[in-house]
Amino acid sequence: MPTSETSHSNANIRHxxxxxxxxxxxxxxxxQSVKTDRSRQLDISMLTQGLGWFSVALGTAELLFPRGVTxxxxxxxxxxxxxxxxxxxxxxxxxxxxxxxxxxxAPWIKARVAGDALDLAALGLALLAPRNRRSLTLLSIxxxxxxxxLDVLASQELQRQRTSRADRFTFGVPIETTLLxxxxxxxxxxxxxxxENLPTFMHHLESVKVADDGTSHWVSxxxxxxxxxxxxxxTDDRPGALLSWKSLPGxxxxxxxxxxxxxxxxxxxxxxxxxxxxxxxxxxMGAALARVLGExxxxxxxxxxxxxxxxxxxxxxxxxxxxxxxxxxxxxRLFGKGETP
Amino acid sequence: xxxxxxxxxxxxRVEEVPDPKILNPRDAILRVTSTAICGSxxxxxxxxxxxxxxxxxxxxxxMGEVVEVGKGVKNLKVGDRVVNxxxxxxxxxxxxxxxxYSLCENSNPNAQFAEKLWGHSPAGLFGYTHLLxxxxxxxxxxxxxxxxxxxxxxxxxxxxxxxxxxxSDVLPTGYMGAENCNIRPGDTVAVWGCGPVGxxxxxxxxxxxxxxxxxxxxFPERLRMAREHGFADTLNYEEVNxxxxxxDMTGGRGPDSCIDAVGMEGHLPGVLGSYDKIKHIMRLETDxxxxxxxxxxxxxxxxxxxxxxxxGGLIDKVPFGAIVNRALTIKSGQTHVQRYLQPLLERIQKGxxxxxxxxxxxMALEDAxxxxxxxxxxxxxxxxxxxxxxxxxxLGKGSSPPTVH
Numbered sequence: 001m002p003t004s005e006t007s008h009s010n011a012n013i014r015h016x017x018x019x020x021x022x023x024x025x026x027x028x029x030x031x032q033s034v035k036t037d038r039s040r041q042l043d044i045s046m047l048t049q050g051l052g053w054f055s056v057a058l059g060t061a062e063l064l065f066p067r068g069v070t071x072x073x074x075x076x077x078x079x080x081x082x083x084x085x086x087x088x089x090x091x092x093x094x095x096x097x098x099x100x101x102x103x104x105x106a107p108w109i110k111a112r113v114a115g116d117a118l119d120l121a122a123l124g125l126a127l128l129a130p131r132n133r134r135s136l137t138l139l140s141i142x143x144x145x146x147x148x149x150l151d152v153l154a155s156q157e158l159q160r161q162r163t164s165r166a167d168r169f170t171f172g173v174p175i176e177t178t179l180l181x182x183x184x185x186x187x188x189x190x191x192x193x194x195x196e197n198l199p200t201f202m203h204h205l206e207s208v209k210v211a212d213d214g215t216s217h218w219v220s221x222x223x224x225x226x227x228x229x230x231x232x233x234x235t236d237d238r239p240g241a242l243l244s245w246k247s248l249p250g251x252x253x254x255x256x257x258x259x260x261x262x263x264x265x266x267x268x269x270x271x272x273x274x275x276x277x278x279x280x281x282x283x284x285m286g287a288a289l290a291r292v293l294g295e296x297x298x299x300x301x302x303x304x305x306x307x308x309x310x311x312x313x314x315x316x317x318x319x320x321x322x323x324x325x326x327x328x329x330x331x332x333r334l335f336g337k338g339e340t341p
Numbered sequence: 342x343x344x345x346x347x348x349x350x351x352x353x354r355v356e357e358v359p360d361p362k363i364l365n366p367r368d369a370i371l372r373v374t375s376t377a378i379c380g381s382x383x384x385x386x387x388x389x390x391x392x393x394x395x396x397x398x399x400x401x402x403x404m405g406e407v408v409e410v411g412k413g414v415k416n417l418k419v420g421d422r423v424v425n426x427x428x429x430x431x432x433x434x435x436x437x438x439x440x441x442y443s444l445c446e447n448s449n450p451n452a453q454f455a456e457k458l459w460g461h462s463p464a465g466l467f468g469y470t471h472l473l474x475x476x477x478x479x480x481x482x483x484x485x486x487x488x489x490x491x492x493x494x495x496x497x498x499x500x501x502x503x504x505x506x507x508x509s510d511v512l513p514t515g516y517m518g519a520e521n522c523n524i525r526p527g528d529t530v531a532v533w534g535c536g537p538v539g540x541x542x543x544x545x546x547x548x549x550x551x552x553x554x555x556x557x558x559x560f561p562e563r564l565r566m567a568r569e570h571g572f573a574d575t576l577n578y579e580e581v582n583x584x585x586x587x588x589d590m591t592g593g594r595g596p597d598s599c600i601d602a603v604g605m606e607g608h609l610p611g612v613l614g615s616y617d618k619i620k621h622i623m624r625l626e627t628d629x630x631x632x633x634x635x636x637x638x639x640x641x642x643x644x645x646x647x648x649x650x651x652x653g654g655l656i657d658k659v660p661f662g663a664i665v666n667r668a669l670t671i672k673s674g675q676t677h678v679q680r681y682l683q684p685l686l687e688r689i690q691k692g693x694x695x696x697x698x699x700x701x702x703x704m705a706l707e708d709a710x711x712x713x714x715x716x717x718x719x720x721x722x723x724x725x726x727x728x729x730x731x732x733x734x735x736l737g738k739g740s741s742p743p744t745v746h
Contacts, residue, residue: 182434182435303453306452309446309447310447313433313447314367314431314432314434314447314488315366315367316365316366317365317450318365318429318431318447318448318449318450318465319364319450320364320450320474320477321364322362323361323364323485324342324359324481325346325396325397325398326344326346326354326356326396326397327346328395329394329396332395332396
């Protein structure tokens, strides 16, 4: 008959299957109280959906029938190449809007506004050319101006909703990654708890500075050479076991994370379980774009954890940057692939 | 410094490149005194392995004198003479602690790429594509060695470079290939490939208790070396049918274990060989498992096939049914060199083995391209080429007349 002692020791050997909390646990329940707020959300989403479909339709037309479109705008010369380019841009915005929800649509709406400005400028130039049918061009300008107004409206409303909903996530990109580390949970926790250490293995972070009141200021690299900054606080701290943090309301980017330091079965070290949620600017299309640029979040965090493991197991991160080589090809120099990280 | 750099298929150039420097606290810099060309280097030379970039420095079999150590290296000092193992191992991960150094979890900075190809990443290697870290190799005047407190072994006085250089790769590789056969006293072991690894596998098989070793190749000088230095019985596969011969020699049962010391660029005359060659050229097959197929068919029931030769990708038409229905064991892996350095060095010191017998050519580093060419084409009875950086006084241009010691 197993005593409580043997069952306890058995627990160390046998892995007990447990429910894994996913990052979706960070999605808060919707706030029921403000009905008008909700109905405004619906209005805006109907508007953005409409704009998305409009973009898709117009973009497709510009791509497939460029001469038809220029004729309808009263422009005499075909300008097929340029129209197709505009069409591609229009289509991309449309797809971006239609594949995002809520706040993630905001950058795509902004892209539409920029596109509208381009369209208006092009049509404005067309007005100056004598061979064009100016009445048609004017009509097009009016139509585009109307759509521009809707775009601006949508953009502003999304912005307003963003700041009022700062502490609730309506769209997060949940990421969970694990890694087995040949060290004790306590040692792993101690290293991670010093938040200033994070940039040594999280290469997308420029710096993390901890203030006296326990909050921290984070600076991160973002796609296309930009930067993002936010402040965060520790929300749960169990030494040797768990650490949770969350960005403060009003942050440029909403980010929260939990790292668990679990003792792995069989005495095989520590299982690092990292859950991250953050608002990816641009939704799934934005994430897809980031992937193309080589910065997909899940891959990034896994590489970060690999570097954490290298640091804590060996004291250094292996590198070949700075090693000698013969002449690199032009292509590899262009992509900076002459050396590995 | 001068270094042998890769620029494409059959395009190696010894050029002036910057000297290596300490990049991490546990690094050391060696002045390379001897470095060899490996059979697996030929796969890079022939353009069969993905992940090479123009300008990569070749070479993973090297030894030399320590000229600089990082702050974190306590066991080596400037002036020490060391042989350096070809896998890079951190010493503190799960695999290194289990003495499986070629499986180190930390030493490949490009682990994510190797993962995509093979499921998980093995250790980083010197001079062997960016899949395995893109580390600059040792066919150069100087080399940077990461985790220098784990890898290099100090060489005592009284042993020449030629006697110990092969501790870096081919000697432990042949030894581990034989060890993986789980040889019982008196066993018959068949070895495909009488290049350097095959030669050392033959010698090691006897050291580990084999009663008989049968060696298979087509080059007379290599078969002769196997007979004279390895005391093996030999088969020339261009003259006899190997499967039939092995059956005859073992009374129908087959060898107790088989070692594939050939790898991905196997050769066979006739239609079967052409099948693999054509598929290989058309990139429908990445590796040519000629020797592996033969070994699987020839091995006795319940025996072990030890794959010491290098394969990189996918193989075709392998008799898996033979493995399942006849209870064969397959053992393989990149050599855990660090594990074998000390024991094999002791055997060399005791005179139980003198690895220098495989050397047929000494050349200056500058002649590396010529060395590769001779080695690839098996010209001048070439078995092993050793390059000497910077030390021209002993050598003329080109190779010395081949001698089998």
